[in-house]
Amino acid sequence: MSNLIAKNPVARHNYNIIDTIEAGIVLTGTEIKSIRNGRVNLKDSYASIQKAEVFIHSMHISPYEHGNIFNKDPLRDRKLLLNKNEIRKLVGLIKQKGYTLVPISLYFKGSFVKVELGIGTGKKLYDKREDLKKKDAEMYMKRHI
Numbered sequence: 001m002s003n004l005i006a007k008n009p010v011a012r013h014n015y016n017i018i019d020t021i022e023a024g025i026v027l028t029g030t031e032i033k034s035i036r037n038g039r040v041n042l043k044d045s046y047a048s049i050q051k052a053e054v055f056i057h058s059m060h061i062s063p064y065e066h067g068n069i070f071n072k073d074p075l076r077d078r079k080l081l082l083n084k085n086e087i088r089k090l091v092g093l094i095k096q097k098g099y100t101l102v103p104i105s106l107y108f109k110g111s112f113v114k115v116e117l118g119i120g121t122g123k124k125l126y127d128k129r130e131d132l133k134k135k136d137a138e139m140y141m142k143r144h145i
Contacts, residue, residue, distance in 0.1 A: 015120035024081035047101035
């Protein structure tokens with residue numbers, strides 16, 4: 001990854017990510033300017049496949065201050081750019097029980113904005129508690145060494 005713009009803070013906490021895939025995203029000019037200012041939030045976002053196209057939902061890009069009539073809806077659905085083989089692979093995985101597409105991070109690759117999508121299953125509450133216990137134990141060990 002080049003320049004990280006935003007991370008989804010709850011993606012790895014709420015999901016067991018088994019695979020990741022990089023996708024381009026279709027944006028307008030004012031959205032790009034707002035992203036360059038770091039005004040994007042991935043917290044409640046998710047991705048879905050509709051009619052052989054992948055879309056990201058609930059990704060909040062704040063309206064650009066100087067954008068006036070060219071600003072778009074901050075929560076609109078945005079198309080992700082993947083080739084047919086990648087979409088077929090995703091459809092095969094999503095049809096399996098419990099798999100979902102979650103945006104993990106948003107970053108610049110050269111001058112293009114890319115989204116890292118994670119394919120994973122939802123964690124149960126006890127799995128989340130186990131992860132927190134492991135994290136706390138690692139922090140305790142680091143402090144005392």
